Amino acid sequence: MPILVQDVIDMLTAPVETTVPDSVDQLIHGDPHAVVRGIAVTFMATQQALEQASRLGANLIISHEGLFYRHRHSTPILVEEPVYAAKKRFIEERDLAVYRFHDGVHRYRPDGIMEGLIRQLGWESFVNEHLSAASIVHLPRSTAGEIAAHVKQSLGIGCLRTVGDLTTACERVGLLAGCRGGGDLAIPLFEKHKLDLILYGEGPEWETPEYVRDAVGMGQGKALLVLGHLESEQPGMKLFADRLRGMLPDVPVFFIPVNPVFQVV
């Protein structure tokens, strides 16, 4: 029996326990009744990822982030813009279905993106607590610098931005994936969960980083590692692709990794 785009969407969303009001998850392009010939899972449906998916014969792309450079697809600003137009034309010509799967995978329990990050770091046995937007791990005592080196190696990150003294001894570590590094979410975790170190994907530069700088200036041993948005969430989409492959043995499922968006010079 052929698998339709809507069948796959139903399968993805079945384990989502709580609905997200005003969710960004949607079939951005394509026909829900189209037969799925192959699925490409990616963190970010870049032009290059779409081309690779198409070459591989996938006609359903499941992307964590959106197509057009902003969180809400419903309010595009770029309609008259040639990059936007060319990307849209490519999708239409190849008749690709593109499903944004963002809020749903974050609502898996545990959060599917966080679970992938923790596995990639090899920290499954150190998990202390999963909160709704963060996870707390209790690592064997090591320095912030040693943890930074481990993070770089296990996630394949070339350059990591850090705040604080890298010789700081750390045990209790907070993890926030994606854009959850803002002060409102991250700062209270330090005190509430007695954290030595936070790792996050992305956040405003003068919120959590400046808090950590001030804390260190007051003699408190705290530190911060900033992984990058993509770098912190891509492992979760890879884990999701692996699981989807197991659930759909008759459909080719590809994971398309996306390179870091930044070079550092």
Place this chain on the structure above:
Amino acid sequence: MPILVQDVIDMLTAPVETTVPDSVDQLIHGDPHAVVRGIAVTFMATQQALEQASRLGANLIISHEGLFYRHRHSTPILVEEPVYAAKKRFIEERDLAVYRFHDGVHRYRPDGIMEGLIRQLGWESFVNEHLSAASIVHLPRSTAGEIAAHVKQSLGIGCLRTVGDLTTACERVGLLAGCRGGGDLAIPLFEKHKLDLILYGEGPEWETPEYVRDAVGMGQGKALLVLGHLESEQPGMKLFADRLRGMLPDVPVFFIPVNPVFQVV
């Protein structure tokens, strides 16, 4: 005649042509009628900057960004937090006045922060147009890599994040200081002003950077340099301090530079 805190605030705000609704500019702490013994100007009133200001004998701190790690001082979340409490206690014990001067300096014409950035880059003679949130410069033809090297050297930046091919020839460049790197502001500039390159302080990672990646993937010669929020705005506060010194010859005016908040490992 003694200069009061309020006199200085009146002097700063006099050139502001348009008022900002719901502005963040305010006397965060201190008595507007206190006599000013010295002024310390800084991008960011970190704990260390406050200590240095106090040692120098300044009792009025003028800071571009806020004290407590979030844009709106009016909605603090950190009252029970020891770093917050210690910083507040330090300010109270030293009887410091702290004035946040953010929206006002951005509303100078030209934007005082942008003017400082352009001067520090030595690009005054290349300015093409000042827009409300960005400036357009027309540089002698050079590669994105050559411009990156110039930016690093003139702003004292150790590591710069870039997107695109550094051999791309660039002439038309858009500048966005601070947190104005988001897609809504930055992306339309490329097409509207026929830009080859954008430099911004800070912005969401999967907006403008991913747009530039896609444009490059389609064969368009575009590039992006991400300076850092602090790195892009500090020169403007230095310029402002220099001008304030000229306006207040009888009051010591210090500029307190703040180190980059991130190390890169």
